[in-house]
Amino acid sequence: MDAFKAITMTFATYYAALCSSVTLYRLSPFHPLARYPGPIMCKASTIWVAYVASKGKQHLYIQDLHRRYGDAVRIGPNEISFRNTDVINPLMGSRGLPKGPNWDGRLFQNPMHAMISIQDPQEHFIRRKPWSRAFNTGSLKELQPLLAARVEQLVEAAITQKGVVDLSKWINFFTYVTNEDNRAERPLSPLKVLEDGLTAIIAGTDTTSSTLCNVFFFLITYPKVHEQLQAEVDCYYPPGEDALDPQHHPKMVYLEAVIFLPEGNQARLHFYSVHRDPRNFSNPDSFWPERWLIAGGNMTSSEELVHNPNAFVPFSHGPSNCVGKPLAMREMRTVICQMVQKVNMRFAPGWNPQDWERDMEDRFNVKKGPLPVIVEKRD
Secondary structure: OHHHHHHHHHHHHHHHHHHHHHHHHHHOOOOOOOOOOOOHHHHHOOHHHHHHHHOOOHHHHHHHHHHHHOOEEEEEOOEEEEOOHHHHHHHHOOOOOOOOHHHHHHOOEOOEOOHHHOOOHHHHHHHHHHHHHHOOHHHHHHHHHHHHHHHHHHHHHHHHOOOEEEHHHHHHHHHHHHHHHOOOOOOOOHHHHHHHHHHHHHHHHHHHHHHHHHHHHHHHHOHHHHHHHHHHHHHHOOOOOOOOOHHHHHHOHHHHHHHOOOOOOEEEEOHHHHHOOOOOEOOOOOOOOHHHHHHOOOOOOOOOOOEOHHHOOOOOOHHHOOOOHHHHHHHHHHHHHHHHHHEEEEEOOOOOOHHHHHHOEEEOEEEOOOOEEEEEEOO
16 A cells, blocks of 8 residues: 555656646746747646637637737747738748648548648648549539529528528538538548548538628628618529529629638637738728728728738638638529528517627637528518
8 A cells, every 4th residue: 555655656746747847848938939928827738728619719719819918929838829911921821831730639530631631731732633623613613503402492491481590500401411412523542531521521511601691690780781782682683583693793792792701839820810900901890891892992981991901811821721712602602692682581589699699619610509580582
């Protein structure tokens, strides 16, 4: 018994000394990231940020850190979060930094890497080629009939529901089913297909679904924006015109404005903070589609516009940007045109719109709450 107690005390003393020395070094001026500000808990360990992430509010926490500490914040012993748009290209451009080993902990199947987690640029380029072909203009043209059928099903389902409709749930159904329709045939090994398939399901469904849900939430919240978008849709797709045909999308400027969603250490850009920084955009927390029209010269404004196009990076940046952007944009434009042409919507009685953002959680993708609306067919 005494021997066991002695061994236990020895191990406890050893690990206490080890943890103390590591913590002291991380907090000391000798650490490579010592000059970057941040909370002591973040500098000492990743446990605190992991706890915040478990609550789904990491995006708000890091945004608050940037407001308190500035453009560069130390959010881990060896990790820096940046808010400055000047570092987007140096970090993520074609000659930027490679992905770090923190991606190893996100693998679905060791040691196989999904395309999103590949750290070697050449290997990533090779794996990306089949996906790039799958989302080019010709491929999207072939997929259009399938997409149109799914959009029509979505709108019909929303119209035929009695009473309150959880639009968030139905849009989730749409994006998952559409993503299944659009899977490309890829000459990869079974494990690579598994890894990339899981990535495609996550990256190709939740992102589009979240954007569409937010679009409809804000269209209902801002009736004047909805009226202006509806007027543009009615202009290009009057009653009897097929709103599932994407031929007019390039000319619909208001529709486009509504959609505009030390070596060895880790560096990341916190785009949630970048997109909501008043130095980059006027009224960054407001749904104001006109900002894109004013910046593009399609509308005038008496007020001075703050608009930094380099700060808007919804599909990431550089060689690892979103390969499915063409499909995502096609899906969103088609759904919005069809919904705005066919139906009117309002929030369900008794529902508080403030619950929408409050219920959102950052869990790699966005976990959304319900979006209860009343859907009525337009006359």
